[in-house]
Amino acid sequence: MSSSKTTKAIEKTAHCSSMQEVRARVDALDDILVPLLVERGGYMTQAARIKASENQVRDEKRIEFIVARVRERAAAEGGNPDVIEAIYRSMMEAYIAFEHEEFARLRAGATQT
Numbered sequence: 001m002s003s004s005k006t007t008k009a010i011e012k013t014a015h016c017s018s019m020q021e022v023r024a025r026v027d028a029l030d031d032i033l034v035p036l037l038v039e040r041g042g043y044m045t046q047a048a049r050i051k052a053s054e055n056q057v058r059d060e061k062r063i064e065f066i067v068a069r070v071r072e073r074a075a076a077e078g079g080n081p082d083v084i085e086a087i088y089r090s091m092m093e094a095y096i097a098f099e100h101e102e103f104a105r106l107r108a109g110a111t112q113t
């Protein structure tokens, strides 16, 4: 059998012998995830600057597009699409709240980013 695809994310999960190891592995992944989430958040500031009106901050069509897309990505990596959808819906709500704050801040005379 020929192997065409690269390793799925689920196959990278290490077999652990203790909770100490589980937590060390989770902490190491959080050290990768948090900077990426901060970088993603920076695009909310960019969006807040570019959007012409505050009623454009929440975009339901875009939210549903992202949910469908990440569900497919999750399945392809051997993950649970329902878990990834829940994480993304919650994450996007937090980012939308942040984008509303940024929309106001950028129009209150603060330095533009």
Ligand SMILES: C=C(O[C@@H]1C=C(C(=O)O)C=C[C@H]1O)C(=O)O
Pocket (backbone or CB within 6 Å): 043, 044, 047, 056, 057, 058, 059, 060, 062, 063, 066, 091, 092, 095, 096, 099
């Ligand atoms: C960044 C945007 O603003 C909001 C934030 C989103 C996100 O966190 O990806 C998605 C949809 C928008 O409601 C956007 O419209 O793309």
